[in-house]
Amino acid sequence: MSETALRISRAGSANALELRGVSRHFGALVALSDVSITVRAGERRAVLGANGAGKTTLFNAITGDFPPTAGRIRFFGEDVTQLPVHDRIRRGLRRTYQISMVFKGLSVLDSLYLAARGVSRGRFSFIRQHEGDPSLQAAREMLHAVHLDHIANTLVADLAHGQQRQLEIGMALAGAPRFILFDEPAAGLSPVERRELIQILGALPAHIGYIIIEHDLDVALRVVESVTVMHNGALFKEGTPDEIQGDADVQRIYLGGAHG
Numbered sequence: 001m002s003e004t005a006l007r008i009s010r011a012g013s014a015n016a017l018e019l020r021g022v023s024r025h026f027g028a029l030v031a032l033s034d035v036s037i038t039v040r041a042g043e044r045r046a047v048l049g050a051n052g053a054g055k056t057t058l059f060n061a062i063t064g065d066f067p068p069t070a071g072r073i074r075f076f077g078e079d080v081t082q083l084p085v086h087d088r089i090r091r092g093l094r095r096t097y098q099i100s101m102v103f104k105g106l107s108v109l110d111s112l113y114l115a116a117r118g119v120s121r122g123r124f125s126f127i128r129q130h131e132g133d134p135s136l137q138a139a140r141e142m143l144h145a146v147h148l149d150h151i152a153n154t155l156v157a158d159l160a161h162g163q164q165r166q167l168e169i170g171m172a173l174a175g176a177p178r179f180i181l182f183d184e185p186a187a188g189l190s191p192v193e194r195r196e197l198i199q200i201l202g203a204l205p206a207h208i209g210y211i212i213i214e215h216d217l218d219v220a221l222r223v224v225e226s227v228t229v230m231h232n233g234a235l236f237k238e239g240t241p242d243e244i245q246g247d248a249d250v251q252r253i254y255l256g257g258a259h260g
Protein backbone atom coordinates (compact mmCIF):
# COMPACT_ATOMS: atom_id res chain seq x y z
CA MET A 1 0.00 0.00 0.00
CA SER A 2 1.36 3.46 -0.88
CA GLU A 3 2.15 5.96 1.86
CA THR A 4 -0.84 8.08 0.79
CA ALA A 5 -3.27 5.16 0.74
CA LEU A 6 -2.00 4.05 4.15
CA ARG A 7 -2.48 7.52 5.61
CA ILE A 8 -6.04 7.77 4.29
CA SER A 9 -6.96 4.27 5.46
CA ARG A 10 -5.65 5.11 8.95
CA ALA A 11 -7.78 8.25 9.05
CA GLY A 12 -10.90 6.07 8.90
CA SER A 13 -13.56 5.45 6.31
CA ALA A 14 -15.56 8.66 6.85
CA ASN A 15 -15.63 11.49 4.41
CA ALA A 16 -14.18 14.66 5.89
CA LEU A 17 -16.17 16.91 3.60
CA GLU A 18 -19.16 16.37 1.34
CA LEU A 19 -20.48 19.32 -0.62
CA ARG A 20 -23.65 18.78 -2.60
CA GLY A 21 -24.95 21.40 -5.03
CA VAL A 22 -23.32 24.25 -3.13
CA SER A 23 -23.94 27.72 -4.56
CA ARG A 24 -23.22 31.19 -3.26
CA HIS A 25 -24.68 34.33 -4.75
CA PHE A 26 -23.66 37.90 -3.92
CA GLY A 27 -26.64 39.84 -5.25
CA ALA A 28 -26.75 39.05 -8.96
CA LEU A 29 -23.20 37.65 -8.96
CA VAL A 30 -22.89 33.86 -8.85
CA ALA A 31 -19.56 33.31 -7.05
CA LEU A 32 -20.12 29.56 -6.57
CA SER A 33 -22.42 27.48 -8.76
CA ASP A 34 -23.71 23.99 -7.93
CA VAL A 35 -20.42 22.62 -6.58
CA SER A 36 -20.30 18.99 -5.39
CA ILE A 37 -17.04 17.74 -3.90
CA THR A 38 -16.17 14.79 -1.66
CA VAL A 39 -12.92 14.76 0.32
CA ARG A 40 -12.10 11.66 2.38
CA ALA A 41 -10.75 11.83 5.93
CA GLY A 42 -6.99 12.30 5.75
CA GLU A 43 -7.08 13.27 2.08
CA ARG A 44 -5.01 16.23 0.90
CA ARG A 45 -6.34 18.16 -2.04
CA ALA A 46 -5.45 21.27 -4.04
CA VAL A 47 -8.07 23.66 -5.40
CA LEU A 48 -6.80 25.46 -8.48
CA GLY A 49 -8.36 28.12 -10.65
CA ALA A 50 -7.73 31.56 -12.08
CA ASN A 51 -8.44 34.72 -10.08
CA GLY A 52 -12.16 34.99 -9.37
CA ALA A 53 -12.81 31.28 -10.02
CA GLY A 54 -14.53 30.98 -6.63
CA LYS A 55 -11.84 29.29 -4.55
CA THR A 56 -12.00 31.58 -1.51
CA THR A 57 -15.80 31.64 -1.72
CA LEU A 58 -15.66 27.84 -1.53
CA PHE A 59 -13.61 28.12 1.69
CA ASN A 60 -16.01 30.71 3.09
CA ALA A 61 -18.93 28.35 2.44
CA ILE A 62 -17.14 25.46 4.15
CA THR A 63 -16.16 27.51 7.22
CA GLY A 64 -19.48 29.33 7.47
CA ASP A 65 -17.94 32.79 7.02
CA PHE A 66 -20.33 33.18 4.06
CA PRO A 67 -22.74 30.21 4.20
CA PRO A 68 -24.03 28.85 0.89
CA THR A 69 -27.21 30.28 -0.58
CA ALA A 70 -28.07 26.74 -1.83
CA GLY A 71 -26.80 23.20 -1.27
CA ARG A 72 -25.62 21.14 1.70
CA ILE A 73 -22.25 20.71 3.42
CA ARG A 74 -21.39 17.72 5.61
CA PHE A 75 -18.33 17.61 7.86
CA PHE A 76 -17.44 14.06 8.99
CA GLY A 77 -20.98 13.00 8.19
CA GLU A 78 -22.74 15.81 10.06
CA ASP A 79 -24.73 18.44 8.19
CA VAL A 80 -23.03 21.74 9.13
CA THR A 81 -24.59 23.90 6.41
CA GLN A 82 -26.30 26.21 8.90
CA LEU A 83 -23.84 25.96 11.78
CA PRO A 84 -22.02 29.12 12.89
CA VAL A 85 -18.24 29.34 12.34
CA HIS A 86 -17.29 28.56 15.97
CA ASP A 87 -19.33 25.34 15.98
CA ARG A 88 -17.43 24.13 12.92
CA ILE A 89 -14.15 25.02 14.64
CA ARG A 90 -15.28 23.01 17.67
CA ARG A 91 -15.80 20.03 15.36
CA GLY A 92 -12.19 20.23 14.16
CA LEU A 93 -12.32 22.49 11.10
CA ARG A 94 -9.50 25.06 10.78
CA ARG A 95 -8.52 27.71 8.28
CA THR A 96 -5.64 29.98 7.41
CA TYR A 97 -6.23 33.22 5.49
CA GLN A 98 -4.59 34.91 2.50
CA ILE A 99 -4.01 37.94 4.68
CA SER A 100 -1.95 37.52 7.82
CA MET A 101 -4.10 37.10 10.94
CA VAL A 102 -1.35 37.04 13.58
CA PHE A 103 -0.95 39.51 16.49
CA LYS A 104 2.23 41.50 15.95
CA GLY A 105 2.75 42.41 19.63
CA LEU A 106 3.00 38.83 20.95
CA SER A 107 5.93 36.44 20.87
CA VAL A 108 5.77 33.35 18.68
CA LEU A 109 5.32 30.99 21.64
CA ASP A 110 2.69 33.23 23.26
CA SER A 111 0.73 33.32 19.98
CA LEU A 112 0.67 29.54 19.88
CA TYR A 113 -0.14 29.34 23.59
CA LEU A 114 -3.06 31.71 23.05
CA ALA A 115 -4.28 29.59 20.15
CA ALA A 116 -3.94 26.45 22.32
CA ARG A 117 -5.96 28.09 25.11
CA GLY A 118 -8.55 29.21 22.58
CA VAL A 119 -8.85 32.61 24.22
CA SER A 120 -9.14 36.08 22.81
CA ARG A 121 -6.23 38.52 22.82
CA GLY A 122 -8.02 40.80 25.29
CA ARG A 123 -8.03 38.14 28.01
CA PHE A 124 -4.47 37.04 27.40
CA SER A 125 -2.85 39.38 29.94
CA PHE A 126 -4.79 37.69 32.77
CA ILE A 127 -3.30 34.30 32.02
CA ARG A 128 -0.13 33.19 33.77
CA GLN A 129 1.69 30.36 32.01
CA HIS A 130 3.29 27.68 34.17
CA GLU A 131 5.37 24.61 33.41
CA GLY A 132 3.09 21.59 33.27
CA ASP A 133 0.31 23.64 31.72
CA PRO A 134 -1.05 21.36 28.95
CA SER A 135 -1.62 24.37 26.70
CA LEU A 136 2.04 25.35 27.01
CA GLN A 137 3.04 21.80 26.14
CA ALA A 138 0.69 21.89 23.13
CA ALA A 139 2.13 25.28 22.08
CA ARG A 140 5.66 23.83 22.14
CA GLU A 141 4.56 20.91 19.98
CA MET A 142 2.96 23.32 17.49
CA LEU A 143 6.15 25.41 17.55
CA HIS A 144 8.17 22.34 16.63
CA ALA A 145 5.73 21.22 13.92
CA VAL A 146 6.17 24.51 12.06
CA HIS A 147 9.98 24.71 12.53
CA LEU A 148 9.97 27.81 14.75
CA ASP A 149 11.64 26.41 17.93
CA HIS A 150 14.69 28.63 17.46
CA ILE A 151 12.65 31.85 17.56
CA ALA A 152 10.07 30.97 20.23
CA ASN A 153 10.54 34.27 22.07
CA THR A 154 10.80 36.55 19.03
CA LEU A 155 8.02 39.10 18.60
CA VAL A 156 5.70 38.34 15.70
CA ALA A 157 6.36 41.87 14.36
CA ASP A 158 10.04 40.92 13.90
CA LEU A 159 9.40 37.72 11.94
CA ALA A 160 10.21 37.31 8.26
CA HIS A 161 7.13 36.93 6.07
CA GLY A 162 7.66 33.18 5.64
CA GLN A 163 8.01 32.69 9.40
CA GLN A 164 4.70 34.52 9.94
CA ARG A 165 3.03 32.14 7.49
CA GLN A 166 4.55 29.18 9.35
CA LEU A 167 3.18 30.61 12.60
CA GLU A 168 -0.30 30.81 11.07
CA ILE A 169 -0.10 27.15 10.16
CA GLY A 170 1.01 26.43 13.74
CA MET A 171 -2.01 28.29 15.10
CA ALA A 172 -4.30 26.24 12.84
CA LEU A 173 -2.95 23.12 14.56
CA ALA A 174 -4.36 24.18 17.94
CA GLY A 175 -7.04 22.09 19.58
CA ALA A 176 -7.15 18.79 17.67
CA PRO A 177 -7.91 19.82 14.09
CA ARG A 178 -9.30 17.16 11.78
CA PHE A 179 -9.29 19.18 8.58
CA ILE A 180 -7.56 22.41 7.56
CA LEU A 181 -8.23 24.87 4.75
CA PHE A 182 -5.03 26.63 3.66
CA ASP A 183 -5.59 29.77 1.60
CA GLU A 184 -2.48 30.47 -0.51
CA PRO A 185 0.09 29.65 2.17
CA ALA A 186 3.01 30.05 -0.29
CA ALA A 187 2.04 33.57 -1.39
CA GLY A 188 5.04 35.89 -1.08
CA LEU A 189 7.44 33.15 0.07
CA SER A 190 11.03 32.83 -1.17
CA PRO A 191 12.15 29.56 -2.82
CA VAL A 192 13.79 28.47 0.47
CA GLU A 193 10.63 29.28 2.44
CA ARG A 194 8.56 27.34 -0.10
CA ARG A 195 10.68 24.26 0.40
CA GLU A 196 10.22 24.58 4.15
CA LEU A 197 6.45 24.92 3.70
CA ILE A 198 6.39 21.72 1.63
CA GLN A 199 8.26 19.91 4.42
CA ILE A 200 5.92 21.26 7.12
CA LEU A 201 2.77 20.25 5.23
CA GLY A 202 4.21 16.82 4.41
CA ALA A 203 5.01 16.18 8.08
CA LEU A 204 1.57 17.10 9.50
CA PRO A 205 -0.06 14.31 11.53
CA ALA A 206 -1.33 11.63 9.17
CA HIS A 207 -5.01 11.89 10.13
CA ILE A 208 -5.22 15.62 9.30
CA GLY A 209 -6.58 16.19 5.81
CA TYR A 210 -6.55 19.53 4.08
CA ILE A 211 -7.50 21.56 1.06
CA ILE A 212 -4.90 23.99 -0.18
CA ILE A 213 -5.63 26.90 -2.50
CA GLU A 214 -2.33 27.69 -4.14
CA HIS A 215 -1.31 29.44 -7.35
CA ASP A 216 2.23 28.05 -7.16
CA LEU A 217 1.83 24.64 -8.78
CA ASP A 218 5.34 23.58 -7.74
CA VAL A 219 4.07 23.75 -4.17
CA ALA A 220 0.43 22.74 -4.67
CA LEU A 221 0.98 19.60 -6.70
CA ARG A 222 3.73 18.32 -4.42
CA VAL A 223 1.71 18.35 -1.21
CA VAL A 224 -1.55 16.72 -2.35
CA GLU A 225 -2.85 13.52 -3.87
CA SER A 226 -5.92 15.01 -5.54
CA VAL A 227 -6.80 18.21 -7.36
CA THR A 228 -10.02 20.10 -8.07
CA VAL A 229 -9.92 22.76 -10.77
CA MET A 230 -12.55 25.50 -10.63
CA HIS A 231 -13.63 27.86 -13.39
CA ASN A 232 -16.22 30.65 -13.24
CA GLY A 233 -17.52 29.48 -9.86
CA ALA A 234 -18.09 25.88 -10.99
CA LEU A 235 -16.18 22.64 -10.67
CA PHE A 236 -14.22 22.20 -13.89
CA LYS A 237 -12.16 19.04 -13.38
CA GLU A 238 -10.95 16.60 -10.72
CA GLY A 239 -7.99 14.24 -10.85
CA THR A 240 -4.56 13.33 -9.55
CA PRO A 241 -1.76 15.92 -9.83
CA ASP A 242 -0.40 14.04 -12.88
CA GLU A 243 -3.79 13.88 -14.59
CA ILE A 244 -4.45 17.56 -14.00
CA GLN A 245 -1.02 18.65 -15.21
CA GLY A 246 -1.46 16.62 -18.39
CA ASP A 247 -5.04 17.72 -19.08
CA ALA A 248 -5.46 19.81 -22.24
CA ASP A 249 -8.62 21.59 -21.01
CA VAL A 250 -6.92 22.57 -17.76
CA GLN A 251 -3.88 23.76 -19.69
CA ARG A 252 -6.15 25.95 -21.77
CA ILE A 253 -8.12 27.59 -18.97
CA TYR A 254 -5.52 27.70 -16.22
CA LEU A 255 -2.00 26.44 -16.75
CA GLY A 256 -1.75 27.92 -20.23
CA GLY A 257 -1.70 31.51 -19.09
CA ALA A 258 -5.38 32.34 -18.60
CA HIS A 259 -4.51 32.94 -14.95
CA GLY A 260 -4.03 36.67 -14.36
Ligand SMILES: Nc1ncnc2c1ncn2[C@@H]1O[C@H](COP(=O)(O)OP(=O)(O)OP(=O)(O)O)[C@@H](O)[C@H]1O
Nearest residue numbers: 026029030031049050051052053054055056057058
Ligand atom coordinates in the same frame (compact mmCIF):
# COMPACT_ATOMS: atom_id res chain seq x y z
N1 LIG B 1 -18.03 39.16 -0.12
C1 LIG B 1 -18.21 39.28 -1.44
N2 LIG B 1 -19.08 40.19 -1.94
C2 LIG B 1 -19.27 40.30 -3.27
N3 LIG B 1 -18.62 39.56 -4.20
C3 LIG B 1 -17.73 38.65 -3.75
C4 LIG B 1 -17.47 38.46 -2.35
N4 LIG B 1 -16.53 37.48 -2.22
C5 LIG B 1 -16.23 37.10 -3.48
N5 LIG B 1 -16.94 37.78 -4.39
C6 LIG B 1 -16.88 37.62 -5.85
O1 LIG B 1 -17.01 36.24 -6.12
C7 LIG B 1 -16.18 35.86 -7.22
C8 LIG B 1 -15.25 34.75 -6.76
O2 LIG B 1 -14.29 35.30 -5.86
P1 LIG B 1 -13.26 34.41 -5.03
O3 LIG B 1 -12.55 35.35 -4.10
O4 LIG B 1 -13.96 33.26 -4.43
O5 LIG B 1 -12.29 33.92 -6.17
P2 LIG B 1 -10.88 33.20 -6.02
O6 LIG B 1 -10.91 32.04 -6.94
O7 LIG B 1 -10.59 32.94 -4.58
O8 LIG B 1 -9.89 34.32 -6.58
P3 LIG B 1 -8.39 34.72 -6.14
O9 LIG B 1 -7.50 33.69 -6.74
O10 LIG B 1 -8.22 36.06 -6.80
O11 LIG B 1 -8.35 34.78 -4.65
C9 LIG B 1 -15.44 37.11 -7.65
O12 LIG B 1 -16.14 37.67 -8.75
C10 LIG B 1 -15.53 38.00 -6.44
O13 LIG B 1 -15.49 39.37 -6.79
